Amino acid sequence: METETATNWLSDDEQCAWRTYLDVNRMLTYQMEKDLQPFGLTNNDYEILVNLSESADRRMRMSDLAAATLQSKSRLSHQITRMENAGLVRRENCESDRRGLFAVLTEHGTETMEKVAPHHVASVRRHFIDLLSGEALADLRESLAPVADHLRGHRGKI
Amino acid sequence: METETATNWLSDDEQCAWRTYLDVNRMLTYQMEKDLQPFGLTNNDYEILVNLSESADRRMRMSDLAAATLQSKSRLSHQITRMENAGLVRRENCESDRRGLFAVLTEHGTETMEKVAPHHVASVRRHFIDLLSGEALADLRESLAPVADHLRGHRGKI
Protein backbone atom coordinates (compact mmCIF):
# COMPACT_ATOMS: atom_id res chain seq x y z
CA MET A 1 0.00 0.00 0.00
CA GLU A 2 1.47 3.32 -1.15
CA THR A 3 1.49 5.86 1.62
CA GLU A 4 3.59 8.47 -0.13
CA THR A 5 1.67 10.88 -2.28
CA ALA A 6 2.80 10.94 -5.89
CA THR A 7 4.50 14.19 -6.76
CA ASN A 8 2.47 16.48 -8.90
CA TRP A 9 5.29 17.48 -11.25
CA LEU A 10 5.03 20.53 -13.44
CA SER A 11 3.74 20.00 -16.95
CA ASP A 12 5.95 21.14 -19.80
CA ASP A 13 3.97 24.33 -20.15
CA GLU A 14 4.10 25.05 -16.47
CA GLN A 15 7.77 24.27 -16.33
CA CYS A 16 8.43 26.57 -19.24
CA ALA A 17 6.43 29.43 -17.77
CA TRP A 18 8.15 29.05 -14.44
CA ARG A 19 11.61 29.03 -15.93
CA THR A 20 10.89 32.00 -18.11
CA TYR A 21 9.66 33.83 -15.08
CA LEU A 22 12.81 32.96 -13.14
CA ASP A 23 15.06 33.93 -16.01
CA VAL A 24 13.43 37.29 -16.52
CA ASN A 25 13.63 37.83 -12.85
CA ARG A 26 17.31 37.26 -12.59
CA MET A 27 18.33 39.00 -15.77
CA LEU A 28 16.14 41.98 -15.07
CA THR A 29 17.52 42.43 -11.58
CA TYR A 30 21.00 42.16 -13.01
CA GLN A 31 20.27 44.72 -15.70
CA MET A 32 18.63 47.20 -13.34
CA GLU A 33 21.65 46.95 -11.12
CA LYS A 34 23.97 47.63 -14.05
CA ASP A 35 21.94 50.61 -15.15
CA LEU A 36 22.10 52.08 -11.68
CA GLN A 37 25.83 51.51 -11.28
CA PRO A 38 26.96 54.69 -13.08
CA PHE A 39 25.16 56.66 -10.41
CA GLY A 40 26.83 54.82 -7.61
CA LEU A 41 23.58 53.25 -6.43
CA THR A 42 22.48 49.68 -5.97
CA ASN A 43 18.96 48.35 -6.40
CA ASN A 44 18.65 48.35 -2.64
CA ASP A 45 19.76 51.94 -2.35
CA TYR A 46 17.28 52.96 -4.99
CA GLU A 47 14.44 51.16 -3.36
CA ILE A 48 15.09 52.92 -0.08
CA LEU A 49 15.22 56.25 -1.86
CA VAL A 50 11.90 55.58 -3.60
CA ASN A 51 10.20 54.63 -0.38
CA LEU A 52 11.47 57.64 1.48
CA SER A 53 10.82 60.11 -1.29
CA GLU A 54 7.22 59.01 -1.49
CA SER A 55 6.62 59.27 2.23
CA ALA A 56 5.34 62.26 4.12
CA ASP A 57 8.25 64.48 5.17
CA ARG A 58 10.54 62.14 3.22
CA ARG A 59 10.94 60.01 6.30
CA MET A 60 10.01 56.57 7.51
CA ARG A 61 10.41 54.62 10.68
CA MET A 62 13.13 52.04 10.42
CA SER A 63 10.79 49.11 10.99
CA ASP A 64 8.25 50.35 8.48
CA LEU A 65 11.00 50.74 5.95
CA ALA A 66 12.25 47.26 6.72
CA ALA A 67 8.76 45.86 6.25
CA ALA A 68 8.21 47.82 3.06
CA THR A 69 11.41 46.54 1.54
CA LEU A 70 11.15 43.07 3.01
CA GLN A 71 14.53 43.28 4.65
CA SER A 72 15.54 42.19 8.11
CA LYS A 73 15.99 44.91 10.69
CA SER A 74 19.63 44.04 10.82
CA ARG A 75 20.19 44.39 7.15
CA LEU A 76 18.29 47.64 6.94
CA SER A 77 20.30 49.03 9.81
CA HIS A 78 23.54 48.32 7.94
CA GLN A 79 22.09 49.62 4.72
CA ILE A 80 21.01 52.89 6.28
CA THR A 81 24.39 53.28 7.95
CA ARG A 82 26.03 53.01 4.53
CA MET A 83 23.60 55.44 2.96
CA GLU A 84 24.12 57.76 5.87
CA ASN A 85 27.84 57.69 5.22
CA ALA A 86 27.11 58.46 1.59
CA GLY A 87 25.09 61.46 2.73
CA LEU A 88 21.84 60.21 1.21
CA VAL A 89 19.86 59.84 4.42
CA ARG A 90 20.19 60.63 8.08
CA ARG A 91 18.70 59.13 11.21
CA GLU A 92 16.41 61.21 13.35
CA ASN A 93 14.88 60.46 16.72
CA CYS A 94 11.20 59.87 17.12
CA GLU A 95 9.50 62.06 19.69
CA SER A 96 6.50 59.91 20.38
CA ASP A 97 8.38 56.66 20.80
CA ARG A 98 11.85 57.08 22.11
CA ARG A 99 12.96 53.67 21.00
CA GLY A 100 12.19 54.66 17.45
CA LEU A 101 14.20 56.22 14.67
CA PHE A 102 13.32 57.77 11.39
CA ALA A 103 15.36 57.40 8.27
CA VAL A 104 15.14 60.79 6.61
CA LEU A 105 16.09 61.72 3.08
CA THR A 106 18.72 64.47 3.06
CA GLU A 107 18.86 67.27 0.54
CA HIS A 108 21.54 65.35 -1.28
CA GLY A 109 19.39 62.25 -1.21
CA THR A 110 16.51 64.15 -2.73
CA GLU A 111 18.71 65.61 -5.44
CA THR A 112 20.15 62.21 -6.17
CA MET A 113 16.68 60.80 -6.49
CA GLU A 114 15.62 63.54 -8.88
CA LYS A 115 18.69 63.04 -10.99
CA VAL A 116 18.54 59.25 -11.13
CA ALA A 117 14.80 58.60 -11.36
CA PRO A 118 14.43 59.53 -15.05
CA HIS A 119 17.25 57.18 -16.00
CA HIS A 120 15.80 54.44 -13.91
CA VAL A 121 12.37 54.83 -15.42
CA ALA A 122 13.93 54.74 -18.86
CA SER A 123 15.67 51.54 -17.87
CA VAL A 124 12.46 49.98 -16.63
CA ARG A 125 10.76 50.94 -19.88
CA ARG A 126 13.55 49.72 -22.11
CA HIS A 127 13.94 46.35 -20.43
CA PHE A 128 10.41 45.59 -19.36
CA ILE A 129 7.39 47.86 -19.73
CA ASP A 130 7.86 48.83 -23.34
CA LEU A 131 8.38 45.21 -24.35
CA LEU A 132 4.85 44.36 -23.25
CA SER A 133 1.63 45.45 -24.88
CA GLY A 134 -0.84 47.40 -22.81
CA GLU A 135 -3.03 44.37 -22.69
CA ALA A 136 -0.20 42.07 -21.69
CA LEU A 137 0.68 44.47 -18.92
CA ALA A 138 -2.88 44.60 -17.63
CA ASP A 139 -3.07 40.81 -17.73
CA LEU A 140 0.22 40.54 -15.93
CA ARG A 141 -0.95 42.79 -13.16
CA GLU A 142 -4.21 40.93 -12.79
CA SER A 143 -2.52 37.56 -12.76
CA LEU A 144 0.19 38.54 -10.35
CA ALA A 145 -1.91 40.52 -7.89
CA PRO A 146 -3.42 37.40 -6.26
CA VAL A 147 0.02 35.87 -6.04
CA ALA A 148 1.26 38.98 -4.30
CA ASP A 149 -1.67 38.86 -1.90
CA HIS A 150 -1.08 35.22 -1.19
CA LEU A 151 2.57 35.82 -0.46
CA ARG A 152 1.92 38.86 1.66
CA GLY A 153 -0.39 36.80 3.82
CA HIS A 154 2.29 34.17 4.09
CA ARG A 155 5.12 36.17 5.58
CA GLY A 156 7.28 34.20 7.90
CA LYS A 157 5.17 31.06 7.90
CA ILE A 158 6.45 27.70 6.79
CA MET B 1 15.16 76.16 -25.85
CA GLU B 2 14.72 72.92 -23.97
CA THR B 3 17.45 70.48 -24.77
CA GLU B 4 16.60 67.93 -22.15
CA THR B 5 14.08 65.31 -23.16
CA ALA B 6 11.04 65.18 -20.92
CA THR B 7 10.95 62.02 -18.90
CA ASN B 8 8.42 59.49 -20.01
CA TRP B 9 7.15 58.58 -16.56
CA LEU B 10 5.18 55.43 -15.96
CA SER B 11 1.41 55.70 -16.06
CA ASP B 12 -0.53 54.58 -13.02
CA ASP B 13 -1.29 51.26 -14.63
CA GLU B 14 2.29 50.72 -15.66
CA GLN B 15 3.52 51.72 -12.26
CA CYS B 16 1.13 49.34 -10.61
CA ALA B 17 2.07 46.43 -12.84
CA TRP B 18 5.75 47.07 -12.30
CA ARG B 19 5.43 47.24 -8.54
CA THR B 20 3.32 44.14 -8.41
CA TYR B 21 5.92 42.38 -10.44
CA LEU B 22 8.70 43.53 -8.14
CA ASP B 23 6.76 42.57 -5.04
CA VAL B 24 5.98 39.10 -6.28
CA ASN B 25 9.55 38.73 -7.23
CA ARG B 26 10.93 39.55 -3.88
CA MET B 27 8.37 37.74 -1.81
CA LEU B 28 8.52 34.65 -3.96
CA THR B 29 12.30 34.45 -3.74
CA TYR B 30 12.03 34.87 -0.03
CA GLN B 31 9.40 32.16 0.28
CA MET B 32 11.28 29.68 -1.92
CA GLU B 33 14.34 30.23 0.21
CA LYS B 34 12.35 29.58 3.37
CA ASP B 35 10.83 26.42 1.95
CA LEU B 36 14.27 25.11 1.04
CA GLN B 37 15.80 25.91 4.40
CA PRO B 38 14.64 22.76 6.21
CA PHE B 39 16.70 20.79 3.71
CA GLY B 40 19.78 22.85 4.32
CA LEU B 41 19.78 24.24 0.80
CA THR B 42 19.65 27.77 -0.54
CA ASN B 43 18.03 28.85 -3.79
CA ASN B 44 21.50 29.01 -5.28
CA ASP B 45 22.33 25.50 -4.18
CA TYR B 46 19.12 24.22 -5.63
CA GLU B 47 19.64 25.94 -8.92
CA ILE B 48 23.06 24.37 -9.27
CA LEU B 49 21.62 20.97 -8.45
CA VAL B 50 18.88 21.38 -11.06
CA ASN B 51 21.34 22.38 -13.73
CA LEU B 52 23.68 19.53 -13.01
CA SER B 53 20.99 16.89 -12.64
CA GLU B 54 19.60 17.78 -16.03
CA SER B 55 22.95 17.65 -17.77
CA ALA B 56 24.50 14.67 -19.48
CA ASP B 57 26.53 12.66 -16.97
CA ARG B 58 25.29 15.05 -14.28
CA ARG B 59 28.20 17.34 -14.95
CA MET B 60 28.87 20.77 -16.37
CA ARG B 61 31.89 22.86 -17.07
CA MET B 62 32.35 25.60 -14.51
CA SER B 63 31.98 28.39 -17.02
CA ASP B 64 28.87 26.91 -18.59
CA LEU B 65 27.36 26.57 -15.17
CA ALA B 66 28.29 30.14 -14.37
CA ALA B 67 26.67 31.32 -17.59
CA ALA B 68 23.57 29.20 -17.01
CA THR B 69 23.08 30.60 -13.55
CA LEU B 70 24.19 34.12 -14.40
CA GLN B 71 26.84 34.17 -11.73
CA SER B 72 30.40 35.40 -11.89
CA LYS B 73 33.14 32.79 -12.16
CA SER B 74 34.38 33.82 -8.78
CA ARG B 75 31.05 33.43 -7.10
CA LEU B 76 30.44 30.07 -8.69
CA SER B 77 33.87 28.89 -7.64
CA HIS B 78 33.13 29.73 -4.03
CA GLN B 79 29.67 28.25 -4.30
CA ILE B 80 30.96 24.97 -5.68
CA THR B 81 33.60 24.83 -2.99
CA ARG B 82 30.88 25.07 -0.39
CA MET B 83 28.78 22.44 -2.08
CA GLU B 84 31.84 20.26 -2.41
CA ASN B 85 32.39 20.53 1.31
CA ALA B 86 28.76 19.56 1.80
CA GLY B 87 29.38 16.50 -0.37
CA LEU B 88 26.85 17.50 -3.01
CA VAL B 89 29.24 17.90 -5.92
CA ARG B 90 32.85 17.28 -6.75
CA ARG B 91 35.26 18.83 -9.21
CA GLU B 92 36.68 16.72 -11.98
CA ASN B 93 39.33 17.51 -14.52
CA CYS B 94 38.51 17.95 -18.16
CA GLU B 95 40.55 15.79 -20.50
CA SER B 96 40.19 17.84 -23.62
CA ASP B 97 41.01 21.18 -22.04
CA ARG B 98 43.34 20.98 -19.14
CA ARG B 99 42.40 24.41 -17.85
CA GLY B 100 38.87 23.23 -17.48
CA LEU B 101 36.94 21.64 -14.67
CA PHE B 102 33.64 19.91 -14.41
CA ALA B 103 31.31 20.27 -11.51
CA VAL B 104 29.87 16.79 -11.06
CA LEU B 105 26.88 15.77 -9.00
CA THR B 106 27.85 13.18 -6.39
CA GLU B 107 25.68 10.28 -5.35
CA HIS B 108 24.70 12.28 -2.31
CA GLY B 109 23.90 15.26 -4.49
CA THR B 110 21.66 13.13 -6.64
CA GLU B 111 19.88 11.68 -3.64
CA THR B 112 19.44 15.12 -2.15
CA MET B 113 17.96 16.32 -5.40
CA GLU B 114 15.54 13.41 -5.52
CA LYS B 115 14.50 14.00 -1.96
CA VAL B 116 14.08 17.75 -2.21
CA ALA B 117 12.63 18.18 -5.69
CA PRO B 118 9.10 17.05 -4.81
CA HIS B 119 8.94 19.52 -1.96
CA HIS B 120 10.30 22.26 -4.11
CA VAL B 121 7.78 21.59 -6.85
CA ALA B 122 5.03 21.63 -4.27
CA SER B 123 6.31 24.97 -3.08
CA VAL B 124 6.37 26.38 -6.59
CA ARG B 125 2.82 25.18 -7.10
CA ARG B 126 1.53 26.45 -3.81
CA HIS B 127 3.03 29.91 -4.12
CA PHE B 128 2.85 30.50 -7.83
CA ILE B 129 1.70 28.04 -10.47
CA ASP B 130 -1.52 26.92 -8.81
CA LEU B 131 -2.52 30.52 -8.17
CA LEU B 132 -2.67 31.19 -11.90
CA SER B 133 -5.18 29.82 -14.36
CA GLY B 134 -3.88 27.82 -17.29
CA GLU B 135 -4.65 30.73 -19.51
CA ALA B 136 -2.94 33.23 -17.28
CA LEU B 137 0.10 31.00 -17.23
CA ALA B 138 0.20 30.73 -21.01
CA ASP B 139 -0.18 34.49 -21.32
CA LEU B 140 2.55 35.04 -18.79
CA ARG B 141 4.93 32.86 -20.69
CA GLU B 142 4.14 34.52 -23.98
CA SER B 143 4.50 37.98 -22.55
CA LEU B 144 7.70 37.29 -20.71
CA ALA B 145 9.48 35.30 -23.41
CA PRO B 146 10.34 38.39 -25.48
CA VAL B 147 11.56 40.13 -22.37
CA ALA B 148 13.80 37.19 -21.62
CA ASP B 149 15.13 37.24 -25.17
CA HIS B 150 15.76 40.94 -25.02
CA LEU B 151 17.64 40.60 -21.76
CA ARG B 152 19.64 37.62 -22.93
CA GLY B 153 20.83 39.64 -25.90
CA HIS B 154 21.76 42.43 -23.56
CA ARG B 155 24.20 40.69 -21.27
CA GLY B 156 26.95 42.89 -20.04
CA LYS B 157 26.06 45.88 -22.19
CA ILE B 158 25.18 49.23 -20.76
Add this chain to the structure above:
DNA sequence: CCTAAGAAGTTGAATTCTGAACCAAGTGTG
Protein backbone atom coordinates in the same frame (compact mmCIF):
# COMPACT_ATOMS: atom_id res chain seq x y z
C1' DC C 1 58.56 27.05 -32.76
C1' DC C 2 57.97 31.23 -30.05
C1' DT C 3 55.33 34.72 -28.42
C1' DA C 4 51.32 37.56 -27.40
C1' DA C 5 46.62 37.43 -26.51
C1' DG C 6 42.77 35.30 -24.56
C1' DA C 7 40.07 31.84 -21.84
C1' DA C 8 39.28 28.84 -17.60
C1' DG C 9 39.43 28.93 -12.88
C1' DT C 10 41.13 30.16 -8.32
C1' DT C 11 42.42 33.12 -4.61
C1' DG C 12 42.34 36.79 -1.15
C1' DA C 13 40.86 41.10 0.65
C1' DA C 14 37.13 44.19 1.22
C1' DT C 15 32.21 44.59 1.37
C1' DT C 16 27.60 43.01 2.33
C1' DC C 17 24.28 39.88 4.44
C1' DT C 18 22.36 36.79 8.03
C1' DG C 19 21.08 35.33 12.55
C1' DA C 20 21.43 35.51 17.20
C1' DA C 21 22.26 38.14 21.22
C1' DC C 22 21.62 42.33 23.16
C1' DC C 23 19.90 47.01 25.09
C1' DA C 24 16.46 50.29 25.81
C1' DA C 25 11.80 51.78 25.90
C1' DG C 26 6.82 50.88 25.72
C1' DT C 27 2.66 47.85 27.12
C1' DG C 28 -0.31 45.29 29.78
C1' DT C 29 -1.77 42.66 33.87
C1' DG C 30 -2.56 41.56 38.56
Add this chain to the structure above:
DNA sequence: CACACTTGGTTCAGAATTCAACTTCTTAGG
Protein backbone atom coordinates in the same frame (compact mmCIF):
# COMPACT_ATOMS: atom_id res chain seq x y z
C1' DC D 1 3.23 50.22 40.97
C1' DA D 2 6.02 46.16 39.74
C1' DC D 3 6.37 42.38 36.96
C1' DA D 4 6.90 40.04 32.71
C1' DC D 5 6.42 40.55 27.76
C1' DT D 6 6.75 42.81 23.47
C1' DT D 7 8.69 46.14 20.22
C1' DG D 8 12.35 49.00 17.92
C1' DG D 9 16.74 49.02 16.80
C1' DT D 10 21.82 47.99 16.97
C1' DT D 11 25.84 45.07 17.17
C1' DC D 12 28.84 41.21 16.63
C1' DA D 13 30.47 37.09 14.51
C1' DG D 14 30.20 34.09 10.81
C1' DA D 15 28.83 33.23 5.95
C1' DA D 16 28.23 34.85 1.29
C1' DT D 17 29.38 38.11 -2.49
C1' DT D 18 32.23 41.15 -5.20
C1' DC D 19 36.28 42.75 -7.37
C1' DA D 20 40.73 42.65 -8.76
C1' DA D 21 44.82 40.12 -9.21
C1' DC D 22 46.98 35.81 -10.50
C1' DT D 23 48.09 30.99 -12.53
C1' DT D 24 47.70 27.80 -16.02
C1' DC D 25 46.60 26.36 -20.39
C1' DT D 26 45.08 27.25 -25.34
C1' DT D 27 45.21 29.47 -29.62
C1' DA D 28 46.56 32.50 -33.33
C1' DG D 29 50.36 35.01 -35.80
C1' DG D 30 54.56 35.55 -37.61
